[in-house]
Amino acid sequence: MSQKQQITDVLMVGATGTIGQLAVRAAERHGLRPRALVRDTERAARQLPGIELVQGDLEDAASLRHAVAGADAVVLTHGSGGDPRPDAREHIDYGGVRNILTALDGARPRVALMTSIYATREDVPGANPWKRRSERLLRASGLSYTIVRPGWFDHAGPTQRRLVLEQGGTADGGIAGDQIAETLVRSLLTDTALGKTFELIAAEGEEPSDQADWAGLFGALEGDGPRSTDGALDPAGLPVEAEPRRIRADLDAILALGRTGGR
Numbered sequence: 001m002s003q004k005q006q007i008t009d010v011l012m013v014g015a016t017g018t019i020g021q022l023a024v025r026a027a028e029r030h031g032l033r034p035r036a037l038v039r040d041t042e043r044a045a046r047q048l049p050g051i052e053l054v055q056g057d058l059e060d061a062a063s064l065r066h067a068v069a070g071a072d073a074v075v076l077t078h079g080s081g082g083d084p085r086p087d088a089r090e091h092i093d094y095g096g097v098r099n100i101l102t103a104l105d106g107a108r109p110r111v112a113l114m115t116s117i118y119a120t121r122e123d124v125p126g127a128n129p130w131k132r133r134s135e136r137l138l139r140a141s142g143l144s145y146t147i148v149r150p151g152w153f154d155h156a157g158p159t160q161r162r163l164v165l166e167q168g169g170t171a172d173g174g175i176a177g178d179q180i181a182e183t184l185v186r187s188l189l190t191d192t193a194l195g196k197t198f199e200l201i202a203a204e205g206e207e208p209s210d211q212a213d214w215a216g217l218f219g220a221l222e223g224d225g226p227r228s229t230d231g232a233l234d235p236a237g238l239p240v241e242a243e244p245r246r247i248r249a250d251l252d253a254i255l256a257l258g259r260t261g262g263r
């Protein structure tokens with residue numbers, strides 16, 4: 001999980017979303033070549049002028065094979081917000097990660113996954129166990145990853161630019177969208193971010209100014225256990241053994257993919 005990977009082509013999942021659009025621009029700023037996975041190419045062409053688009057739907061696993069082909073890295077910022085179906089979180093937040101990992105078919109891109117500051121919380125309104133389940137799939141995949149759990153989007157004042165990376169699932173607070181995007185892209189480019197899961201909020205102060213600052217921020221975190229499907233310091237909860245059969249089957253399937261196929 002720690003070998004150096006040269007990253008150029010980056011598949012952006014959720015690229016037309018609030019954070020996704022910012023992540024696409026952050027990738028460009030860092031000299032990467034972002035490719036946006038989109039459902040509606042006409043609308044996306046207006047939202048992301050000049051960006052390469054690839055058509056696909058996270059709920060249609062077969063449509064993702066072409067999208068993931070050749071990607072050195074994948075940034076996932078998709079979400080089910082606005083989808084009225086009662087099971088949208090399962091199908092999009094969780095199923096999207098499962099389908100992307102499955103579509104990789106032996107390829108080993110680096111992955112940055114955005115979930116939520118409440119990923120491990122069961123005691124707050126809006127708690128979403130599907131985010132935690134999606135994280136577990138990524139850890140089980142054996143890929144090189146970073147999982148970013150941002151706080152409330154844009155609930156941070158203009159002078160709150162100092163990034164606070166926490167573990168343990170108790171953090172709360174806001175963070176600017178551009179800082180989430182920058183953190184996701186920096187995580188792809190910084191080896192001390194490998195195998196790390198953290199909550200991300202902003203506090204009064206200055207933002208990181210150079211790569212050494214970023215290496216230090218990520219480097220201060222505890223790495224996720226190599227065989228653990230939970231993040232380092234995550235609270236107990238949502239025990240895998242008590243999960244519905246289909247969830248355990250997905251986890252087993254991704255674990256098996258991680259052990260075979262040259263991964």
Ligand SMILES: NC(=O)c1ccc[n+]([C@@H]2O[C@H](COP(=O)([O-])OP(=O)(O)OC[C@H]3O[C@@H](n4cnc5c(N)ncnc54)[C@H](OP(=O)(O)O)[C@@H]3O)[C@@H](O)[C@H]2O)c1
Nearest residue numbers: 014015016017018019039057058059078079116151152153
């Ligand atoms: N709001 C907060 O304060 C906050 C804090 C922490 C975490 N979060 C989490 O952040 C996530 C994303 O937030 P956001 O506001 O950036 O999202 P958003 O603006 O709602 O965008 C969602 C993205 O996901 C894409 N998507 C949805 N279903 C898809 C499918 N079947 N196939 C392909 N793409 C699909 C959308 O594509 P289309 O353009 O085609 O719809 C869009 O690009 C949410 O899940 C939320 O839980 C939010």
